[in-house]
Amino acid sequence: MLKRVVLYYRVSTDKQDLHIQHEALQGWLAKRDPPPNKVYTIKDEGYSGLNMRRPGYRQVMQLAMNRKIDAIVVYRLDRFSRSASNAIRTLLDLDEFDVAFISVTQPIMSLDHENPFRRTILAAFAEIAQIERDTIVARVRAGLQAARNRGVRLGRPIKVDADAAAHAYRLRCEGKTYQQIADELRLSKGTIYSMVKAARDALAVSNHAPKDT
Numbered sequence: 609m610l611k612r613v614v615l616y617y618r619v620s621t622d623k624q625d626l627h628i629q630h631e632a633l634q635g636w637l638a639k640r641d642p643p644p645n646k647v648y649t650i651k652d653e654g655y656s657g658l659n660m661r662r663p664g665y666r667q668v669m670q671l672a673m674n675r676k677i678d679a680i681v682v683y684r685l686d687r688f689s690r691s692a693s694n695a696i697r698t699l700l701d702l703d704e705f706d707v708a709f710i711s712v713t714q715p716i717m718s719l720d721h722e723n724p725f726r727r728t729i730l731a732a733f734a735e736i737a738q739i740e741r742d743t744i745v746a747r748v749r750a751g752l753q754a755a756r757n758r759g760v761r762l763g764r765p766i767k768v769d770a771d772a773a774a775h776a777y778r779l780r781c782e783g784k785t786y787q788q789i790a791d792e793l794r795l796s797k798g799t800i801y802s803m804v805k806a807a808r809d810a811l812a813v814s815n816h817a818p819k820d821t
Contacts, residue, residue: 613644615681620657642677682711702719751809772803
């Protein structure tokens with residue numbers, strides 16, 4: 609039973625799209641029997657779906673992490689994230705928090721307990737996420753070694769392995785602050801900054817690193 613839900617809306621510029629989303633989510637809500645006891649309405653207006661630092665998105669994830677909600681309801685998955693890799697990681701995180709994800713126009717993407725394929729989909733997502741992690745680590749290692757072979761120093765020396773640097777880099781790409789990453793990995797903020805920079809520079813050696821924003 610879904611007692612506490614978030615209705616999440618995101619639009620870049622098109623106000624008509626917000627109206628369409630609102631009608632669809634309110635229609636979903638009207639069909640719930642019994643209705644949720646608590647409904648949060650959270651919007652991100654004027655933000656790209658690639659921006660994982662949207663204030664509304666971060667508020668939703670904070671509610672999920674604190675286990676204050678049972679489900680996140682969106683019009684489509686791309687309203688929540690337009691990055692496939694970030695979407696997969698987010699859905700896996702929500703499963704860890706025991707928070708359902710419901711896309712009202714994409715039944716197969718509604719990862720609540722009413723979806724008979726829920727566990728299969730999450731298992732596939734977990735495998736894809738692991739492949740991505742392994743790929744990033746391999747690229748960081750290769751980039752670091754290539755830089756060493758060329759005599760290039762990637763930032764100030766840090767006593768961490770490529771796996772940790774790649775993990776810190778991935779968390780940074782997901783929109784987490786350096787302090788949040790430091791708290792999660794139990795390292796200093798300065799060390800995290802160096803790790804992320806080293807990973808980014810190593811990936812740049814292979815021409816693969818996106819710019820940090």
